[in-house]
Amino acid sequence: MIPFLPSPRIDLTDFDRGVFLFTQLIINSIIAGAIYTLLALGFTIIYGTLNFFNMAHGIAYTLGAYFSYLFRIKFGFDLPLAFSLSTLLTALAMIGVDRIAYFNLRIRKAPSWALVVSSIGVAIFLESFISLIFGSDTRSLRTGQAAPGYTVFGAIITPVQIWMLIISALLMIVLTIYLKMTIMGKALRATSNDPEMSSIVGINTESIYKSTFALGSALAAIAGSLVALETDVFPTMGHSALLKSIVASIIGGIGNIPGAVLGSFFLGFAENFGIWKLSASWKDGIALILLIFFILLRPALFGKESQK
Amino acid sequence: MKRYLLSLVVLSLVCLVAATTFAQIKIGITMPLTGYAASYGEDAKRGVELAIDQVNQAGGIRGKKMEAIFEDDGGAGKTGIAAIQKLVTVDKVQVIVNGMMSATALPAAPICRDNKVVFIGTLTSHPEVTSPGGYIYRIAASDVINANVEAKFAYNVLKKRKAGGLFATTDYAVRFKKISQERFEKLGGSWLISDDFPQGATDYRTQLAKIKEKNPEVLFVVATHKEAAQMLRQMVELKFRPIMIGTSMFNDPTLVELAGDAAEGVYFTTGAGTAPGLKKKQDDFKAAFKTKFGKEPAISADHFYDATNLAIEAIKAGGETGPEIDKAMSKIKDYVGVTGTITFDAIGDRIYSTTLKKVEKGKFVETGYIDTGD
Amino acid sequence: MNVVFHLLIMAGIYIILAVSLNLILGYAGLFSVGHGAFYGIGAYTGAILATKLLFPFWGEILAGACVAGLFGFLIGFPTLRLRGDYLALATFGFAVIIYSIFNNWYDLTRGPLGIRGIPKVVLFSIPFTSLWSYTILVGFFVLITIFCIRRLTRSAFGKVLEAIREDDMAALAIGKNIAKFKVLAFVIGALFAGIAGVLYAHYVTFIDPSTFLIQESFLIFSMVIFGGMGSIGGSILGAAILVMLPEALRYLGLPSAIAANMRQMIYGALIVFIINWRPEGLIGKTKL
Numbered sequence: 001m002i003p004f005l006p007s008p009r010i011d012l013t014d015f016d017r018g019v020f021l022f023t024q025l026i027i028n029s030i031i032a033g034a035i036y037t038l039l040a041l042g043f044t045i046i047y048g049t050l051n052f053f054n055m056a057h058g059i060a061y062t063l064g065a066y067f068s069y070l071f072r073i074k075f076g077f078d079l080p081l082a083f084s085l086s087t088l089l090t091a092l093a094m095i096g097v098d099r100i101a102y103f104n105l106r107i108r109k110a111p112s113w114a115l116v117v118s119s120i121g122v123a124i125f126l127e128s129f130i131s132l133i134f135g136s137d138t139r140s141l142r143t144g145q146a147a148p149g150y151t152v153f154g155a156i157i158t159p160v161q162i163w164m165l166i167i168s169a170l171l172m173i174v175l176t177i178y179l180k181m182t183i184m185g186k187a188l189r190a191t192s193n194d195p196e197m198s199s200i201v202g203i204n205t206e207s208i209y210k211s212t213f214a215l216g217s218a219l220a221a222i223a224g225s226l227v228a229l230e231t232d233v234f235p236t237m238g239h240s241a242l243l244k245s246i247v248a249s250i251i252g253g254i255g256n257i258p259g260a261v262l263g264s265f266f267l268g269f270a271e272n273f274g275i276w277k278l279s280a281s282w283k284d285g286i287a288l289i290l291l292i293f294f295i296l297l298r299p300a301l302f303g304k305e306s307q308k
Numbered sequence: 309m310k311r312y313l314l315s316l317v318v319l320s321l322v323c324l325v326a327a328t329t330f331a332q333i334k335i336g337i338t339m340p341l342t343g344y345a346a347s348y349g350e351d352a353k354r355g356v357e358l359a360i361d362q363v364n365q366a367g368g369i370r371g372k373k374m375e376a377i378f379e380d381d382g383g384a385g386k387t388g389i390a391a392i393q394k395l396v397t398v399d400k401v402q403v404i405v406n407g408m409m410s411a412t413a414l415p416a417a418p419i420c421r422d423n424k425v426v427f428i429g430t431l432t433s434h435p436e437v438t439s440p441g442g443y444i445y446r447i448a449a450s451d452v453i454n455a456n457v458e459a460k461f462a463y464n465v466l467k468k469r470k471a472g473g474l475f476a477t478t479d480y481a482v483r484f485k486k487i488s489q490e491r492f493e494k495l496g497g498s499w500l501i502s503d504d505f506p507q508g509a510t511d512y513r514t515q516l517a518k519i520k521e522k523n524p525e526v527l528f529v530v531a532t533h534k535e536a537a538q539m540l541r542q543m544v545e546l547k548f549r550p551i552m553i554g555t556s557m558f559n560d561p562t563l564v565e566l567a568g569d570a571a572e573g574v575y576f577t578t579g580a581g582t583a584p585g586l587k588k589k590q591d592d593f594k595a596a597f598k599t600k601f602g603k604e605p606a607i608s609a610d611h612f613y614d615a616t617n618l619a620i621e622a623i624k625a626g627g628e629t630g631p632e633i634d635k636a637m638s639k640i641k642d643y644v645g646v647t648g649t650i651t652f653d654a655i656g657d658r659i660y661s662t663t664l665k666k667v668e669k670g671k672f673v674e675t676g677y678i679d680t681g682d
Numbered sequence: 683m684n685v686v687f688h689l690l691i692m693a694g695i696y697i698i699l700a701v702s703l704n705l706i707l708g709y710a711g712l713f714s715v716g717h718g719a720f721y722g723i724g725a726y727t728g729a730i731l732a733t734k735l736l737f738p739f740w741g742e743i744l745a746g747a748c749v750a751g752l753f754g755f756l757i758g759f760p761t762l763r764l765r766g767d768y769l770a771l772a773t774f775g776f777a778v779i780i781y782s783i784f785n786n787w788y789d790l791t792r793g794p795l796g797i798r799g800i801p802k803v804v805l806f807s808i809p810f811t812s813l814w815s816y817t818i819l820v821g822f823f824v825l826i827t828i829f830c831i832r833r834l835t836r837s838a839f840g841k842v843l844e845a846i847r848e849d850d851m852a853a854l855a856i857g858k859n860i861a862k863f864k865v866l867a868f869v870i871g872a873l874f875a876g877i878a879g880v881l882y883a884h885y886v887t888f889i890d891p892s893t894f895l896i897q898e899s900f901l902i903f904s905m906v907i908f909g910g911m912g913s914i915g916g917s918i919l920g921a922a923i924l925v926m927l928p929e930a931l932r933y934l935g936l937p938s939a940i941a942a943n944m945r946q947m948i949y950g951a952l953i954v955f956i957i958n959w960r961p962e963g964l965i966g967k968t969k970l
Contacts, residue, residue, distance in 0.1 A: 024517040024546075053767055104958045112767050113713050114957050117907060120900060121953030128946035136346035138534050138566075145568040146541035155517075158545045231510030231538060232566075243778075246771060272514055280503050280515045285782045291775040295768055296760055380941070389886055390688060390929060397684035414798050414888045436798055477785060479794045479890075 023155035025272045031161050033268030034168035038223035039241055040248035040260040041175060042216035048192040048255035049212040050106070052115035056097065056122040057220055057245050058238025063090040064221025065228035065237060066130060069139050083225050090221035091214040097122055098213050106209065123238070131235040138232040141225075164226050171219065172261065179257070188212055192255070220245070243284065247291045332375045333368075333628060335619050336395030336404040337612070338388065338412065341380040348408060348532075348608045352430070353378060354601050355609030356405070358593075359616035361600070369624055376616070377401065381412045388412030389419070396423045402630040403428065403622070405615040408608065410434035410479055417444045424630040426637060428619060430611040433480055438656040443634050445656040447615055447647065449556075454577050455484045457662045457679045458553050459491035461575070462526045465677055466551060472524030473502040474515060474531070474539065481530035484555070488528050500524045505535070512539045513546065520548040529554045533606075536574075537566035544570045551575065553664075560606035564670050574667045575675070579648035579660060586644055593646045614645035685929075687813040691885055693925045694820040695878045698827045700905040700917035702874035705831055707903070708911030708966070709840060710867040711847025713770040716757070716777030717902045720750040720872040722784060722894030724879025729797040729889050730790070739803045742880050750876025751869045753780075758868030762861050777899050784891035796890025803884050820881055827874050832914055834870065843867055844912070904949075908956050910966020919964050924949075 039061065046054045067086030071077045077085070101118045149158035179185040191198040191208045199205045223241070248267045252259025267287060274286040337356050339349035356376050364373050377399050379391035391412075395401050396419065403426040406416050413432040420427035421443040429437050429446035433454075438446050462468050471492050475481040481504070489499045500522040503515040516539070519527065527550045529536055536554055543549060551573060558576035593613065597605040605613070618640065619633070626636025643650040651659045662679050665672045703717045724746035731737035731745055761772050784791050791797065802811040803819065810819045834840050842863050883889050901924065909920020928945045956963060 021517055021521040025514065028513050028517070053771065101954045101958065110961070113770060114961060116767055116770060117903075118954050118957045120904075121950045121955075121957065123950070124900075125947050125950030125954065128943045128950065131346075132940065132943040132947070135350070138347070140566055146544040146570045148547045149545045151547075156546045227510075232534065234508070236508065237510075250771065275514055276518070280505055280518075282782075282786070283514075284506065285779065285786075288775050288779045288782065292772060292779070295764065295772045295775070390685075390692075393685050393688045410796075410890075414796070415886050418887070477794055479796065482788070482793060 020154040021276070023153045025276060027152070027155050027157050027161075029269040029272040030265070031157075031164055031268075032272060033265035034165050035223050035227060036244050036248045036264035036267055037261050038168055038171060038219045038226075039245040040252070040264045041172070041257065042219035042223075043245035044249040044252070044255055044257060044260040045188070045192075045212055046216040047249065048257075049188060050102070050115070050209055052102075052112040052119070053246065053254075054216070055116060055119040055242065056094075056126065057216070058240075058242030059123050059126045060090055060094055060217035060220035060238075061224035061227075061241040062127070062130060062233075062235065062238040063093060064224030065141070065233045066134060066139075067221070068225040068228055069141050069233050072141060073139070073143075083222070086225055087218045087221045091218040094217035095210055095214050097126075098210060102213075123242075127235050127238065134235070136235055138234040140232050141228040142230075158230075160226075160229050163229075167222070167226065171222065175219075175257075184208075184211065240284070243287055247287045247294075250291060251294045333372050333623060334375045334377055334399060334401045335616070336377050336379065336392075336399060336401035336406075337616075338379045338381040338391045338395070338404065338406045338416070339408055339608070339612070340382055340412075341378075345409060348431075348606075349380070351606050352408060352608035352612040354597070355605060355611070355613035356616045358597055358600055358609075359613050359620070362596070363617075363620050369620065374620065381406070381408075381416075389415055392416045392419050396420065396425050402426065402628060403619045403633050405430060405612060405619065408432065410437065413437050420444070424634075426619070426622070426630055426633045428615045428637075430615050431608065440655050442638065442656075443630070445618075445637055445652055445658075447611060447618070447645075447650060447658050449577075449579065449658065449660040449662060452483075452487055453660055453662060454555055455487035456491050457577055457664070458528060458555075459488045459495065459497075460679065461664055461677060462528070462551075462553060463492060463495040463497050465675075466526060468526040468551065469497045470500055470524045471497055471526050471528060472500050472519050472522060472550070473528040474512070474519065475502065475504045475529070476507050476531050476535070477504050478507060478530075484530045485528075505531075509535065510538055512542050516542055516546050516548060519550075520546060524550055526551045526553060531557065533558050533560040533563040534566060537563055537571065540567040540570035540574065549573075553577075556607055559610075559665070559672070561604045561672075562606065564667060569670075571667045572669075575664050577662050577664050579662060586648065589644055590646045610647050614647050614650065617645065618643065618650065684813055687817045689926060689929060690817050691813075691820050693922045694817070694824045695882050695885075696902065696905060696921040696925050697824050697918050698878040698881075699875055699902045700909065700921040701827055701831050701914055702871040702878070703902055704906050704909075704911065704914060704917045705834065705843075706867050706871040707906050708913065708917075709835055709847065710843040710864060712758075712864060712867060713766045714757075714773045714868070714871070715770045715903055716773035716775075716780075716896075716899050717871070717875055718894055718896065718899030719757075719777040719780035720753060720875035721879045721882070721898065721902070722780060722891075723753050723872075724750045724876025725883040725889050725894070726784060726791055726797070726879070727876065728880035729800050729883045732800050732884070733797055739805045739884070743877055746876040746880035747873045748876075750879065751873035754869040754872025755865060757872075758865040759861075762864055774896065774899075777896055781891055781894055781896065784894060791891070794891060796888055797883075798888040800883050800887045800889070802887070816885060820885075823877060823881060827877070828914060828918070831870075831874070835914070839863070839866075847912075904953050906963075907961075908952065908963050910963030913963070913965045916963050916965035 043054060043057050064086050067089050068082050071082035071085050072079060101122050102115055105114050105118060149156040179189060187203045187208055191203060191205050195205055244267065248263040249260055251266055252263030267290065270290060271283050271286050275283050339352040340346055341349045360374050360376050363369065368374060377395060379395055381388035381391045392404065395404055404420055405428045406413060408431045410432045413429050414434060414437060417427045417437050421441055424443065427444045431448045432446065433448050438444050462471060473485055473488065475485045485502060493499055501519055501524065503518055505512060505515060529539065529552055531539065536558055554574065554576040556576060556578045558574065559578050564571050594605060597609065618637065621640065621643065622633045622636035626632040638652060641651050653659055664675045664677055666675050699717065699721055703714065706712050706714045727746045727749045728742040731742050757773060757776050761769055764772055785793055810816050846860055846863060905920040905924050906917055908924060910916030
C-alpha cells in the first residue's frame with residue numbers, strides 16, 4: 001500500500017526540470033514511435049499488396065486488445081499466452097473479413113476506393129459488434145498496482161514501456177528477415193511490385209493477399225495488446241490508431257516499409273514535442289496537419305511510391 | 309418517389325400503434341446508450357429502473373403502475389432531439405428525465421417547455437439550460453458553485469498556494485477552469501500551469517510531464533473517473549504526486565478499482581446534506597441497488613434515481629398532466645434524495661450545498677467540510 | 683405527427699447534402715469523404731451570424747453558401763493532382779481538421795460549449811416557427827437544390843464532369859480546362875452543403891462540434907453510394923432511407939442498449955453489402 005505521498009519537493013533548479021522535461025519527451029516520443037511503427041507497418045504492407053487504405057486497420061488493433069483482455073482477465077491465462085492467442089485470433093478474424101468484404105471486389109478488379117468504402121463498413125460494423133458483446137464500458141488489462149518507473153537521465157520509463165520497445169524492435173527485425181530472406185516474404189514483395197507478373201511466374205497471389213492481410217492485422221493486434229497493458233480497452237480505441245497508421249504511412253511513403261518506420265518515429269516526435277509549448281488538445285491536430293502536408297507535397301519530397 | 313411515400317405510410321402506422329398503449333403512467337428517460345458516454349448512460353438506466361421497481365412494488369401511484377420509456381440520445385444534439393420528439397409526441401409522456409450532457413439538454417429543454425412537458429435535467433450543468441418560464445428543472449450543481457468550492461477548499465483548508473489544472477476539452481471543463489483559476493488567484497494563490505486533453509484520451513504522460521516541470525502542489529482535474537484513474541496511475545509512474553481535486557464525476561467506486569493505491573488521497577466534490585435520514589436513504593439505496601444489479605451505483609444512477617423519484621413525488625402530489633406536475637415540482641422543498649437535499653429556486657435550479665470527499669484506504673470518506681456557496 | 687415532420691426535415695436536409703455530394707462524387711468522380719465539413723461550416727456560419735450579428739435569415743443562407751463554397755475552393759484547388767484514394771485521405775484529413783477548429787477555436791465557435799439560442803426563422807416577415815412551416819421551408823430549399831443540380835448535370839458542364847470522371851486524359855485531350863471544372867464541382871457541392879447547414883442550425887437551435895465528426899461525412903457519403911452515384915434520384919432515395927431507417931428501428935421495441943448498437947451494425951453491414959453486390963446502388967449508373 002502506498003501511503004499518500006506529499007508532492008516531491010525535490011528542489012531541482014529550473015534547468016534540471018527543463019532537462020527532465022526534454023528527456024521525458026524524448027522517451028515518450030520513442031515509445032510512441034515504436035507503437036506507431038507496428039501499426040504503420042501493418043497498414044503499409046496491406047496497401048502495398050492489396051492496394052487500398054484499410055480503414056478497418058484500427059479494428060484489428062481494437063480486436064487485439066479485446067482478445068487479450070478476454071484471455072488474460074476473463075480466462076486467466078498468463079500474458080504471453082494471452083497475447084499470442086489474441087494475435088492469432090485477430091489474424092484469423094481478419095482473414096474472414098477479407099473473404100466477406102474484399103475478396104469479391106478484388107477478383108472483379110474493383111477500383112481501390114470501393115475497397116476503402118467496404119473497409120469503412122467493416123469498421124463501423126465491428127466496432128458496434130464489440131460494443132454489443134463487451135459493453136461500452138472501459139475494461140482494464142492491468143492487474144496490480146501502479147508502480148513508479150525507472151529513472152533514466154532524469155526521465156521516467158516504466159517496465160511495460162520497455163517491453164513495448166523490445167517487442168517492437170524484435171518484430172521489426174523479424175519482419176525484415178521475413179521479407180528479405182524467406183520465400184513467402186519475397187513472394188510478397190514480388191506481388192506487391194507487380195501482381196500480374198507474379199501470377200504468371202506461378203506465385204499464388206491470392207494466398208499472398210490473405211497472408212499479407214493476416215500479417216498486417218496481426219501487427220496491429222500486437223500494438224493493441226501492448227497499448228492495452230498501459231491504458232484501457234474501449235470500443236472506440238481504434239480511431240486514433242487508424243489515424244496514426246495513415247499519417248505515419250503517408251509520411252514515409254505508403255507501401256514503403258522503411259518509410260513506415262521513419263514516418264512513425266517522425267510522427268511520434270512531432271506530436272510530443274509539438275505539444276511541449278502548445279496545449280495538449282492539439283496533439284491529434286498535429287497528426288492531421290502532417291497528413292495534409294505530406295499528401296500534398298509527398299511526390300516532391302519522397303518521390304518513390306508516387307502515383308501508380 | 310413511390311417507395312418514399314410507402315415508407316412514410318408505414319411509419320405513420322407504426323406511430324399510431326405505439327400511441328395507443330395501455331393506460332399506465334409513463335415517464336420518458338433519455339440518456340446516452342451509444343457513444344463516448346454510454347457507460348454513464350447504462351448506469352443512469354439502472355438508477356431509473358430501481359426507482360420504478362420500488363414505486364411499483366409499493367403499489368404504484370393511486371393504483372397505477374409506473375413505466376419508464378427509455379430512449380437513446382447518443383449524447384448528441386441530433387439523436388437527442390429525435391428521442392425527445394418521440395417521447396413527447398408519440399408516447400405522450402408528461403415528464404422527461406434527461407440531461408446528462410448539455411448537447412442533449414440544451415435543445416431538449418425548450419421543446420419540453422413548448423409542449424408543456426416537465427423536463428428534469430440531471431447531470432448537465434450548463435447555465436443556460438434553466439431559465440424562467442417553468443417546466444424546466446435541474447438537479448445538478450452548476451459549475452460555478454463547484455469550481456469556487458474547490459478553489460476555496462484547496463486554499464483555505466489544504467493550505468496550498470501553488471495550483472495547476474488538467475482539463476477535458478468539454479464545455480463543463482472549460483468553464484470550470486476559468487472559474488477555479490480566477491477564484492484561486494483571487495484568494496492569493498498562484499496558478500502555475502493548465503493543460504488539457506481530448507475526451508477519452510488514455511495517455512497523459514506528456515501533459516503530466518509538462519505539469520511536473522512546474523511542480524504545483526495541488527492539481528484541479530475535470531475528467532471522468534476513468535480518465536482520472538489513468539492519470540493517477542501515470543502520476544505514480546512519473547513519481548509526481550500533487551494533491552488531486554476532482555468533481556463529482558469522480559464519485560464512482562470504479563475509480564478506486566481502476567487506479568488502486570494510486571487513488572489514495574484524492575478529493576472530489578459532491579452534494580452535501582445534513583438532513584436527518586440522508587445517510588440512511590443513501591445506504592438503503594446502495595443496498596437495494598447492489599441487490600438488484602450486483603454492482604454499486606455511480607453518479608449517474610444517483611442523479612437519475614433522484615430525478616425519477618422527484619417525478620414520482622410530483623405526480624403523486626399534483627396529478628398526471630404536465631402542468632399539474634410542473635406545479636407540484638416547483639413546490640418541492642427539502643426533498644431528501646440520495647444526492648442530498650433538494651429544493652428548487654425560481655428558475656428550476658437546485659439550491660445546493662457542497663462537500664468534499666476523500667479517498668482513504670480505498671474508500672470514500674467525508675471530510676466534513678460543507679460549503680453553502682457564496 | 684411531430685415525429686413525421688421531424689423526419690421530413692432531417693430527410694430534406696440530408697437530401698440536400700447527398701445530392702450536393704453526388705455532384706462531386708458521382709458526377710465528377712472526385713472521392714470526397716469530407717462533405718460533413720462544409721455542412722458544419724455552413725451551420726456555424728449561420729449560427730454565428732444569427733447570434734452575434736442578428737443577421738436576417740436569407741443573409742445567412744447566402745453567407746453560409748459563400749463561406750462553405752470558399753472552403754470548397756480551398757480543398758478543391760490544392761488537391762487537383764491527387765489520385766482517387768489519396769484525395770479521399772486528404773478530404774478526410776480536411777474534415778477532421780475542420781472539426782478540430784470547431785472544437786478548439788473558442789473565441790469564434792465557443793468550442794465544445796457550442797452555440798445556442800439560434801433564433802427561429804422569420805423570412806420576409808413570415809414566421810416559420812412551427813414545425814410544419816419549417817418543413818415547408820426546408821422542402822423549398824430541397825427543391826431548389828434538386829433543380830439547380832439537375833440543370834447543371836444535364837448541361838455541358840455536367841457532361842464535362844462525367845468525362846473527367848471516366849477519364850482525365852480524354853477530357854484533357856478535347857481541350858477542357860479540367861482544373862476549373864473540378865474546382866467548380868467542389869465549390870458548388872460545398873455551397874449547397876453550407877445551405878443545409880444553415881437550415882440545420884435553425885432547426886435544432888443549438889449546435890456543437892459533436893454533430894460534425896467524421897462519422898457525419900461517412901453517413902452522407904454512404905447515402906450517395908447507397909442511392910447510386912451519378913443519380914440524383916438515387917441520392918434522394920438513399921438520403922431518405924438512411925435517415926428513416928434508424929428511427930424506424932427505434933420503434934421496433936428492442937431493448938435500447940442493444941438497439942443502438944444494432945443500428946450501427948446494420949448500417950455498417952449495409953455499406954459492405956452494397957459496395958460488394960450492388961455497387962451501382964439503388965438507381966445508380968456507375969458500374970464497378
